[in-house]
Amino acid sequence: MTQHNNIPVKPKVTPIYQTSVFTFDDLTELEAYFEQPSQRYMYARYSNPNANELAEEVSKLEQGDGGVVTSSGMSAIFTAILLFCQSGDHVLCAEEIYGGSAVLLNQELNRMGISVSYVPVEDLYDLTAFVKPNTRLLLAETMSNPLLRVLDIARLATACHSKNIKLVIDNTFASPVVTRPLSLGADVVIHSVTKYLAGHSDVTAGVVVTKGEEQVNRIRKIMMHLGLNLSPFESWLAVRGLKTLRLRIKQHSSNALAIAQYLDQYPKVNRVYYPGLATHPDHELASQQGQGLFGGMLSFAIADDEEVVNTFMRSLPTIPFAPSLAGVSTSISHPVRTSHRSLNPAKRDALGITMGVIRLSVGVEEPEEILAELEAALNAI
Ligand SMILES: Cc1ncc(COP(=O)(O)O)c(C=O)c1O
Known part of the structure; x- marks a missing residue:
C-alpha cells in the first residue's frame, strides 16, 4: 500500500506511473536494486509498473513463464529473432506472412548477417529441404495475413524440434482467446498489441512471451539494451483494452x-x-x-x-x-x-x-x- 500526504492510497486500477526514473534513498537502496532488479524499479526503459502489468497479463493469457512489452509488434518480432539468432545464422519464415515481417528479415536483419528462406504453407510440416546447419528458427503466423491460412501449431512445433530449431509464432490475428501457441509447443509467441490485445485502434505496442527463466531474462535484456520498451501510458491503455x-x-x-x-x-x-x-x-x-x-x-x-x-x-x-x-x-x-x-x-x-x-x-x-x-x-x- 502506498501513501500520499499520510493518506493511504489503494486504487482499484493501477495508476499511470508517468515517470522516466525512480528514486533511491541512498547507495544501500541502490545496491538492493542491483541484487534483485525484479523487486524494484530504477529506470523506466528497464521496467515500469504499467509495462510489467501488461507483460504479466499477456503472459498469463498465453500460458508463458514471462514476457516483455515493446514499442511495437515489429520490435517484438525483432526481439524474438534476436533471442535465438546472431550474425551468420539463418531463419525460416512462412511464405504467407505480414509484409512488414518480410521487410525486417529481407532489408534489415539480412544486412546484419541473418539470412532468410521462405517456406510455402504446404511444406511447413517437413522442413528437411529448407533447414541448413545454421538455421535457428521458423517464424510463422497462427492465422496468416491476409488469406487466413491456419497453421497446425502442434505439428509445426514437432517439425521444428525434430530439426533442432525453435518455433516463433506471431499470434496477432488469432489472439490467445482463439489459440495458445506455447501450450501447443511453440517456443515464443509474439503479438502486435496494436491489434486485438489493445483493441481500440489507439495504441502501438508489441509483446513477446516465452517459457523458461533463462529465455525470459534474455528477452528482457534485449528489450532493455536496444531500448525497445513501451511507454507507461500506452501500457496502461493496453491493459485497459485487455480486460475485454x-x-x-x-x-x-x-x-x-x-x-x-x-x-x-x-x-x-x-x-x-x-x-x-x-x-x-x-x-x-x-x-x-x-x-x-x-x-x-x-x-x-x-x-x-x-x-x-x-x-x-x-x-x-x-x-x-x-x-x-x-x-x-x-x-x-x-x-x-x-x-x-x-x-x-x-x-x-x-x-x-x-x-x-x-x-x-x-x-x-x-x-x-x-x-x-x-x-x-x-x-x-
Ligand atoms: C500479423 C502482424 N504482425 C506484426 C505486425 C506489426 O505490428 P506493429 O504495426 O504493431 O509494429 C502487424 C502489423 O500490421 C501484423 O499484422
Missing part, C-alpha cells in the same frame, strides 16, 4: 462468421477467405485448434480492377479504409497497396494476394449494421 479481450473476440468472431457466410453467396464476390467457412482449406483444423472461434479477420476478392476497388471503398457509408486491423469498429484494408506492398508482385500474385482482395477487420457492432454497409458498397460496383 475475451468478450470482444467472441463478438468479432460471431460477426465475422455471419459476414463471411453472407459474402460467400454474393454474386459479385469471387472468393471469401475465412476459416469458419466449411469450404476453407483449414476449416477442420481451425475448428479444433480454435475451440469453435475463428477470429474477426476475413478477406474477400472482388474484381481485380483498381477502379472497382475504389468504387467499393468510396461506397461504404461509414466503414473506413484504414491500413490496420482489430479495433472495435469495422474497417477495411487493401493488402496489395498496404501491408503487402513491398512483396515481389509475381510472388504476391502467386500467393493469391491480388488487386481485388479486400481485407475486412470485423468489429463488434451489431452484425446487421455491418452487412447493410457491405451490401450498399457491393451494389455500387
Whole structure:
C-alpha cells in the first residue's frame, strides 16, 4: 500500500506511473536494486509498473513463464529473432506472412548477417529441404495475413524440434482467446498489441512471451539494451483494452462468421477467405485448434480492377479504409497497396494476394449494421 500526504492510497486500477526514473534513498537502496532488479524499479526503459502489468497479463493469457512489452509488434518480432539468432545464422519464415515481417528479415536483419528462406504453407510440416546447419528458427503466423491460412501449431512445433530449431509464432490475428501457441509447443509467441490485445485502434505496442527463466531474462535484456520498451501510458491503455479481450473476440468472431457466410453467396464476390467457412482449406483444423472461434479477420476478392476497388471503398457509408486491423469498429484494408506492398508482385500474385482482395477487420457492432454497409458498397460496383 502506498501513501500520499499520510493518506493511504489503494486504487482499484493501477495508476499511470508517468515517470522516466525512480528514486533511491541512498547507495544501500541502490545496491538492493542491483541484487534483485525484479523487486524494484530504477529506470523506466528497464521496467515500469504499467509495462510489467501488461507483460504479466499477456503472459498469463498465453500460458508463458514471462514476457516483455515493446514499442511495437515489429520490435517484438525483432526481439524474438534476436533471442535465438546472431550474425551468420539463418531463419525460416512462412511464405504467407505480414509484409512488414518480410521487410525486417529481407532489408534489415539480412544486412546484419541473418539470412532468410521462405517456406510455402504446404511444406511447413517437413522442413528437411529448407533447414541448413545454421538455421535457428521458423517464424510463422497462427492465422496468416491476409488469406487466413491456419497453421497446425502442434505439428509445426514437432517439425521444428525434430530439426533442432525453435518455433516463433506471431499470434496477432488469432489472439490467445482463439489459440495458445506455447501450450501447443511453440517456443515464443509474439503479438502486435496494436491489434486485438489493445483493441481500440489507439495504441502501438508489441509483446513477446516465452517459457523458461533463462529465455525470459534474455528477452528482457534485449528489450532493455536496444531500448525497445513501451511507454507507461500506452501500457496502461493496453491493459485497459485487455480486460475485454475475451468478450470482444467472441463478438468479432460471431460477426465475422455471419459476414463471411453472407459474402460467400454474393454474386459479385469471387472468393471469401475465412476459416469458419466449411469450404476453407483449414476449416477442420481451425475448428479444433480454435475451440469453435475463428477470429474477426476475413478477406474477400472482388474484381481485380483498381477502379472497382475504389468504387467499393468510396461506397461504404461509414466503414473506413484504414491500413490496420482489430479495433472495435469495422474497417477495411487493401493488402496489395498496404501491408503487402513491398512483396515481389509475381510472388504476391502467386500467393493469391491480388488487386481485388479486400481485407475486412470485423468489429463488434451489431452484425446487421455491418452487412447493410457491405451490401450498399457491393451494389455500387
Ligand atoms: C500479423 C502482424 N504482425 C506484426 C505486425 C506489426 O505490428 P506493429 O504495426 O504493431 O509494429 C502487424 C502489423 O500490421 C501484423 O499484422
